Amino acid sequence: SQQGEEDPQALSIQEGENATMNCSYKTSINNLQWYRQNSGRGLVHLILIRSNEREKHSGRLRVTLDTSKKSSSLLITASRAADTASYFCATVPMNTGFQKLVFGTGTRLLVSP
Amino acid sequence: DVKVTQSSRYLVKRTGEKVFLECVQDMDHENMFWYRQDPGLGLRLIYFSYDVKMKEKGDIPEGYSVSREKKERFSLILESASTNQTSMYLCASSAGLAGGFSSYNEQFFGPGTRLTVL
Numbered sequence: 001s002q003q004g005e006e007d008p009q010a011l012s013i014q015e016g017e018n019a020t021m022n023c024s025y026k027t028s029i030n031n032l033q034w035y036r037q038n039s040g041r042g043l044v045h046l047i048l049i050r051s052n053e054r055e056k057h058s059g060r061l062r063v064t065l066d067t068s069k070k071s072s073s074l075l076i077t078a079s080r081a082a083d084t085a086s087y088f089c090a091t092v093p094m095n096t097g098f099q100k101l102v103f104g105t106g107t108r109l110l111v112s113p
Numbered sequence: 114d115v116k117v118t119q120s121s122r123y124l125v126k127r128t129g130e131k132v133f134l135e136c137v138q139d140m141d142h143e144n145m146f147w148y149r150q151d152p153g154l155g156l157r158l159i160y161f162s163y164d165v166k167m168k169e170k171g172d173i174p175e176g177y178s179v180s181r182e183k184k185e186r187f188s189l190i191l192e193s194a195s196t197n198q199t200s201m202y203l204c205a206s207s208a209g210l211a212g213g214f215s216s217y218n219e220q221f222f223g224p225g226t227r228l229t230v231l
Contacts, residue, residue, distance in 0.1 A: 033219060042117070042203055042222035043156075088155065100146075100171070101220060105155040 006089060006107040014112055019076040021107040023089030024069075030092040032065055033101065034074050037086045046074075046087075079111045116140070117223035119204050125229045132191040134226050136204030143209030145187035146220065147171075147179060149200040156203065162187055163209060194230045202226045 007022045023032070031050045035043040049056045049065045049072070056063045062075040076083055086108050090101040120135035138145065144163050148156040148171075158171030160179040168179050176198060180188045187206075191198055205220040 035222075040201075040225070040227070042224045043205075043220075045219040045221070048219055100158060100161060102158075103148075103156040105153060 006087070006104045008107060009105070010108045010110070012110045012112070013079060015079060015081055017079055017111075019079050019083070019109055019111070021074045021087050021109070023072045023074070023104055025072075025089075025091045025104075026070065027091075028094040029067075030094055032063075032072050032092075033090045034061075034063060034072075035088045035090060035103075037088065037106070039085070043088065076109075079109075081111050081113050083109060084111045085109060117204060117206055117221050119202075119223040119226050121226050122224060123227050123229075125231065126191075126194050127231050128195060130191075130194050130230075132194050132228065132230075134189040134191075134202055134204075134228070136187045136189070136206075136223055137185050138187075138206040138221070139185065140206065140208070140221070141184065142206035142221075143184075144207045144220075145181065146205040146207075147177075147187065147189045148203045148205065149173070149198075150203055150225075151200050159189065196230050198228065199230045200228060202228055 005024050013019055033048045034046045036046055037043045047058045047063050049063050060077045065072045086106040088103050088106045090103045117138045126132050146161045147159045150156050157173050159177050160171050162168045162181045165184050178190045203225045204223040207218045207220045
């Protein structure tokens with residue numbers, strides 16, 4: 001079953017602009033993670049934010065988490081053509097026994113030079 | 114760096130064939146996972162394993178089985194391949210927590226196997 005839903009499904013911007021992707025989920029979580037997938041490849045972990053954190057930074061990435069709204073956002077600043085990829089949020093739901101990741105359907109980001 | 118490798122990038126099989134997809138990780142991770150990825154459906158968990166010889170069903174285990182005889186290797190088996198199993202298959206691994214089989218940690222993915230069943 002899918003937990004996360006990303007919005008928008010697709011995003012097209014110019015190099016240098018910021019890209020914001022949103023993720024909503026349904027149940028209480030232990031943590032939320034963001035992954036990137038280049039076309040036809042495996043996923044690469046970007047950042048993890050725990051349920052007791054509100055904001056986290058990693059280089060040009062900024063992630064926020066609002067557990068009251070069950071939502072998260074990923075901001076990529078000063079985007080580059082190399083950021084073109086699909087981005088997925090994944091949650092670790094609470095109280096599900098083995099803490100498996102549940103992925104959303106992703107946002108496709110296209111950054112044009 | 115963690116490395117997760119999968120035996121094939123592309124595979125073409127015929128309906129009814131038995132198919133083996135192999136995954137190997139080199140970081141001594143306790144947990145290993147098999148997902149399939151289909152357009153519009155995201156990643157769906159097929160099976161996972163938190164220890165050698167241990168396996169748990171994920172969300173869509175029907176038509177699949179797994180084997181984990183060694184810690185570094187996790188195999189996905191399609192007993193009798195069908196056309197609806199045409200998909201991208203992704204293997205992943207993660208470190209477990211001492212004393213438990215929780216997976217709070219990031220997962221490391223292999224490059225994927227694109228399987229076509231004719």
